[in-house]
Amino acid sequence: MTILGPLLFGAIVIAPAWLANLEDKQVKKIAVIDSSKIFINKLPETEYIKFNYLQNTRVEDIKRNFEQTDYYALLYITHLVANTSNSVVMYSDQQPSLSVKSHISSAIEKELEQQKLRAQGIDDNILQTIKTNINIRTVQWTEGGGEKESSTELAMIVGYFGGFLIYFFIFLFGAQVMRGVIEEKTNRIVEIIVSSVKPFQLMMGKIIGIGLVGLTQFGLWVVLTLIIVTGAKPLIAPQMTTPAAQEVKAPSIMNNENTEQAMPFQETASQQSTEDLSGNIEAEPIFNALEDINFGLIIGVFIFFFLGGYLLYGSLFAAIGSAVDNETDTQQFMLPITIPLILAIIVLVQGISNPQGGIAFWFSIIPLTSPILMMARLPFGVPTWEVMLSMALLALTFIGTTWLSGKIYRTGILMYGKKVNYKELWKWIRYKI
């Protein structure tokens, strides 16, 4: 798991980009039979999509020996294309890729739009000038009255990633605590051990021990994932930089507005300009945005909520483990623990799109969900008192749950063959030991 984890993480990051890369590198030749004669030599080609316009050929001719040709697909445009939406057909011996399909359909749409506008008597110059492209640049006012370049996208990514990691960590290692407790109980070694240490010490030892294992493994994952992703980056360089470049483009497009407007086929143009940019990105804005996110604060708060959330849930998982005789009996007790976690991950999506909203606020204060939701909100800037309140509540709650779990645990670990329900657990809590 230690080595496999980062490999999997790396694969998740790299694989889609690599696959997309593979597909795109392959030149796709597409045969076009255009009965409408509108599009001949007008469909925009890219590096990997080429068109071959066939005259006086019928679809059947191509179909008969399609496999012998090197065509990727056959595009058939009927003469009714201007009037009905179903008049373009793409034939292929495989399912054409989505990118190819959308490239063609948007090209045809644009061309038809222009045709129709021209038919209304609007001349080409006007057509060129009405093309607009708006990218909103976000600037945050700081407390000192200054201005900072910010990136909503980056904040969303950081927030989602942080929240999700905490969720993942709690589930993975919380369940490990539970399994460990069940193992000790069913092994019957627990009575030997509690004759040397207090049950509470044993429970905390288990939780803290697994927590440290988790942190170590997690740290290792982060480092290895970074190494793997960095190592593989040259392989997929254009794909890796494209999204970043698009974000960065915001200010640069503003500057180059006029030149961009003048170019036909806006979409292709912007794609090409992105590709141009990827070679030498103007790194400054993205670094500004990165600096704008207070990573020191985020990492500090992350570690607190990471550990707080884990301790809270870890002790509950330990209590469950102590109450049952085997893992299959855990179901009824797992539900109330799982529900707030699942809820948190659902609200997480809401939280990063509307970090100041009521739901996000309350879920980031309530301790059962706060570790996940506070991480989601944090990159967008959260008032200090809210963070403090959330932290204090979380700390109080995990002290409370640990105390409660300790009481269940010390009775549970020595109790065998009993059908345990919530009433029984309540009795255990009231036992004086």
Add this chain to the structure above:
Amino acid sequence: MEFLKIKNVDKKFLNQYALRDVSMSVPENSIYGLLGPNGAGKTTLIRIINRITAQDKGEVYFKGQKIKMEDVFRIGYLPEERGLYKKMKVGEQALYLAQLKGMPKREATKKLKHWFEKFEIQGWWEKKVEELSKGMQQKLQFVSTVIHEPELLIFDEPFSGFDPINTNLLKNEVRELKKKGSTIIFSTHNMGSVEELCDHITLINKAENILEGPINEVRNRYKSNIYQIEFNGDPDKLDTSLNHNYEILERKTINGNNAIRVKLLHHTSKNELLSLIIPVVEIIAFREEIPSMNDIFIKAVNEYKSAETPVS
């Protein structure tokens, strides 16, 4: 000297007494049998001594002092329900358990090597526990119980799962430990081994201590003045020679010889009995019947039950 003293201990689980006003005192360097039917409260009492659970009322004194958490390092406990980490290596596990009892690693390793040799499991140090047979695991558990040379040892059903050879090995070890100065509390349903090993016993039934004392004293207490006489001669003559102070319970033959079981009534002594029968028959064997622990156990528990019935 009292090594361990339990004074008026109460333990309730909600409204159910697990122990009720239980007192007992374990003399130093004795083997003390803790007996009782299933569910009587023995395990609860053992857990209280081990500081696993706490009593509601009463006190436990360890060598004259109220027992403290640190005292558990001087106790070795082999629970009835016992197990080990299955995936851990044998040696590692034994070391870990010894260190939990406060032993330094170096010393523990040395002692373990010695014990492993003694029990002929030295080849298993690097093996995983799950590869061991049940008997081997029991041996390993015994070793980890005694490794830190505790002054007080508590064995709960130590012989379950052992074959007769290993049971003997273990019994000898228990005797050896006593010789070295340990005090041993020994809980079992095997009355044979109680008679064999224990000096003192306590019988707990339904949360209460109903019988306590040195084993010989207890057995004498339950003596019923019954003698078995094996003899050569005419049984009828013997019958007529005995007066109303004697009650013949049974006539039988043992190894082809005649035998009777006689109960002495009205404080007559065995010498008087002998003086009556010597002129009549040739005596081959004359033996007082001392009740077995098994009989005492059953009798004591049943007496307790009948004493209790009218109340409820």
